[in-house]
Amino acid sequence: MAYLTYSEYDTFGYADLSAGEFNQLIGKASDFIDSQTRNFYQFNELEEDIPFRRDKFKKAVALQVEYMYQSDATSSYDVNTPQTWSIGRTNVSEASRYSNTGRNEAPSILSDDALLALSGTGLLYRGLGGIN
Known part of the structure; x- marks a missing residue:
């Protein structure tokens, strides 16, 4: 509705x-x-x-x-993007805004x-x- x-x-x-x-x-x-x-x-x-x-x-x-x-x-699937990804020799890591420990916690x-x-x-x- x-x-x-x-x-x-x-x-x-x-x-x-x-x-x-x-x-x-x-x-x-x-x-x-x-x-x-x-x-x-x-x-x-x-x-x-x-x-x-x-x-x-x-x-x-x-x-x-x-x-x-x-x-x-x-959807919750769409909002959960990986924090770390690689293409060839390039690696990208993003800090989590949901955890100060850097653990991968899912956003809502x-x-x-x-x-x-x-x-x-x-x-x-x-x-x-x-x-x-």
Whole structure:
């Protein structure tokens, strides 16, 4: 379920994508945000929710779209690039931004910015019970 239209995305002023590029990413971006919010808006009407939570959720979806566009990744497989690779006698090693020890730790397909947008909304709550 897509929670955001292209015109809504455009108003945030994030990465400049075409409508076609947006349409390719919005479905998966919505699914990734759904997984973090425990499918809250699968069971509750987004447009009828309080503006604060609704707007933060839409911003999180927009940030996820932007992250997927900028990283050119739509799956965890795409985002996991090798840290070391060789072509002939040329070897390239990249430091990990996920580990100060240099160990190869996998980055997440989820945007940290999107998760920050959701913080404080209650949508990331992991305890028992629901959000009212």
